[in-house]
Amino acid sequence: MDKKIEAHEVAKAAYEQLINEGGMSRRDALKLMGATGGAAMFMGAPTKAEASSSTDKKVKIVIVGGGAGGIMATARLRKSAPNAEITLIAPNETHLYQPGQVFMAAGLYTQSDIQKKNADLIPSGVKWVKDEVTTFDPDNNKVTTAKNGDISYDYLVVATGLQYDYERIEGMSKDLVGKNGISSVYLNDPVAGTAKGGVVTAQWFRDMRKAAEAASPENPIHVICTQPDTPIKCGGAPQKILYLSDDNLRGNGPDGGSDVSKNAKFSFCKKGTTLFGVPAYNKTLVEEITPMYGNITDKFNHVLRKIDPENKVATFEATIQKKGKYDEDLEEYEIITSKEMVEMKYDFIHVVPPMKAVDAVANSPLAITKGSGKGWLECDFDTLQHLRYKNVFGIGDILGVPKGKTGGSARHHGPILEENLVSVIEGKEPKAKFDGYTVCPLKTQYGEIMLAEFNYEGIDPSFPLLDPSRPRWIWWAFDLYALKPMYWYLMMRGLM
Ligand SMILES: Cc1cc2nc3c(=O)[nH]c(=O)nc-3n(C[C@H](O)[C@H](O)[C@H](O)COP(=O)(O)OP(=O)(O)OC[C@H]3O[C@@H](n4cnc5c(N)ncnc54)[C@H](O)[C@@H]3O)c2cc1C
Structure with a gap:
């Protein structure tokens, strides 16, 4: 063994x-x-x-x-x-x-x-x-x-x-969790004592695997995992879902299976430019964990603002920094910061609600x-x-x-x-x-x-x-x- x-x-x-x-x-x-x-x-x-x-x-x-x-x-x-x-x-x-x-x-x-x-x-x-x-x-x-x-x-x-404040994302509500490729592990009802987010996300893992099995590296499925720009409970949970769902495609989940992770592309969208606020932990995630998967793109400074569940399009507010003019005195380029709304298509999306x-x-x-x-x-x-x-x-x-x-x-x-x-x-x-x-x-x-x-x-x-x-x-x-x-x-x- x-x-x-x-x-x-x-x-x-x-x-x-x-x-x-x-x-x-x-x-x-x-x-x-x-x-x-x-x-x-x-x-x-x-x-x-x-x-x-x-x-x-x-x-x-x-x-x-x-x-x-x-x-x-x-x-x-x-x-x-x-x-x-x-x-x-x-x-x-x-x-x-x-x-x-x-x-x-x-x-x-x-x-x-x-x-x-x-x-x-x-x-x-x-x-x-x-x-x-x-x-x-x-x-x-x-x-x-x-x-x-x-x-x-x-x-x-x-x-x-x-x-939770799902409605702060235009077009989103907790009723959409479990439909149209949308999942959200956080969803629960403490008064009723139910954890719908756990049930739905387990099914989302299975559905994603099935879709990846039918896809190919040339025509992969697109998965988006998000993290909002508010404080959240368990700040690591958005990444837990990112890594575990990807690892499930590698055949390491409870149902096993062959490695179909090459048939999927993941985007992890969050505010800021680090995966973790503490440098020692961030280093491991950036230098070892993300490259280990090989199919994850970290989209920093991308905050989910709108979702169109029918067409499976998510819109992000992206803070973009571009090089401006070269400053001869300072001997460096000016940095121009702008905000843009960026649309991304998905097959599966994990939405972490603003809190x-x-x-x-x-x-x-x-x-x-x-x-x-x-x-x-x-x-x-x-x-x-x-x-x-x-x-x-x-x-x-x-x-x-x-x-x-x-x-x-x-x-x-x-x-x-x-x-x-x-x-x-x-x-x-x-x-x-x-x-x-x-x-x-x-x-x-x-x-x-x-x-x-x-x-x-x-x-x-x-x-x-x-x-x-x-x-x-x-x-x-x-x-x-x-x-x-x-x-x-x-x-x-x-x-x-
Ligand atoms: C998906 C997920 C993963 C997590 N993973 C981890 C982890 O790995 N490690 C970790 O340490 N923590 C984790 N957490 C976080 C942890 O569960 C919370 O931080 C913890 O439960 C906080 O306790 P709390 O008492 O503040 O809030 P809760 O446990 O949420 O309890 C608050 C209670 O207050 C009640 N309430 C709300 N408003 C009122 C009101 N007006 N009057 C009376 N009652 C009210 C609610 O009904 C609820 O029962 C996770 C949470 C989630 C959702």
Whole structure:
């Protein structure tokens, strides 16, 4: 057996054994962490500020949002503020493990693999209001819900995540996902608990393969993968889909097959002129991964603005730089920058939607009012405390911080938020500092992940002895088999 596949099988068997022995207890999970050299991977290294303080004050804490950040905050505060009256306002009966949507697309998970009942995650003693907040009124320490009227608080945690904005692309809507060659792995409905994007993108992989089998190098199929010009959650996911769908054409997906990748041409269209904002990771992608495929053209500074699904034409706003006149004094050419609308035909397109803060936050006094962060929750980048409303904190994607909209970041927000909120309840200054940690387990091909970890300052590898810019099968095996149980049984219980 191929060494790589054998190692996968061994890792898989070990994880499955642990998980199947009567469900994964904390002890099992900790054993697993030991067996794999640490829990750090993907969701991040043990955080630098594991909260230890607690308060016995009888205060009212309201947490809004029952996704990754909201459940983690609830679990942590339940323990460190045992006498507090904690209310979770969350409309969703089902909780989605969203990172698993990419493995759904790759044909390795199904929707049921990434769902759990929220009721099973919410700690006992917490009041769950199954509702949505429509208005935040921090001047009066209350929120208004859609069905349950006003709810007041002493302390508020905002964990609403973000929302998709497909309609910002002219002609696009979420209803088009799954039709006319259009896919979008991100699409999900957290309230209904469905991950349509994963299901549809798996079919898109299969349809693309079928089309490539019928094509030829002279008459190839055209595939476009896009990334918008807004902040997005999991900034690596657009490239994960690019590489995995191409690798599937090489016959490396779960259905195998011959290599038909020469019958396809891929364009990756994004804002900016790099594939990844951190130079060490960018270098690997530019110098090794893109050339390895041989059929990918990176179209930098191309942002999708319009789509014509009937005719399969996508229109991009392209920022183009051309050489102007030669300047004798400076001994260089003048650079002329212009914007053009560029039409590109496609057979298959993966659309990553523009993303924005949820309306209830963006339209409230809690939001940043101007600049590039407009609409996101205004907070101190280090302490995660609201800059103007000192009894308000945030966690997860909604935060108006410069780095990281990932579950891994939310895991690092958790202990900072806990420590600082407890301090504020106790009348002290918040001292714990978030370092900007984020992580992107970038799937560069089936069986390999480049574990791109970084923070406000630069790269931040959990295993500095292993060059973090190298894609490795061990990260793939860990992501596929271990992280999901760790998410459910450790992170969601506030244990890591
Ligand atoms: C395709 C994909 C791949 C990803 N891959 C990775 C990865 O590999 N690694 C990684 O670390 N992260 C990854 N992520 C990102 C990760 O899932 C998110 O960063 C994480 O879920 C953020 O947690 P959150 O609590 O802020 O938001 P969410 O988990 O989205 O939860 C927000 C919750 O708030 C609720 N809500 C919204 N508005 C209101 C309101 N007004 N009132 C009450 N409730 C409200 C929503 O219903 C939702 O349940 C991926 C995400 C996707 C979609």
